[in-house]
Amino acid sequence: ITERLKDALALVDVRVLDHIVTGEICTSFAERGWL
DSSP states (O other): OHHHHHHHHHTTTOOOOOOEEESSSEEETTTTTOO
16 A cells, blocks of 8 residues: 555655554564665
């Protein structure tokens, strides 16, 4: 879903800088190189 959101926002010149998933731990997609 993050990739689809990133592609859709790119159509209106909006960049996704990070996507953070929280639970027991917090995971940054940017830190993991997934964005």
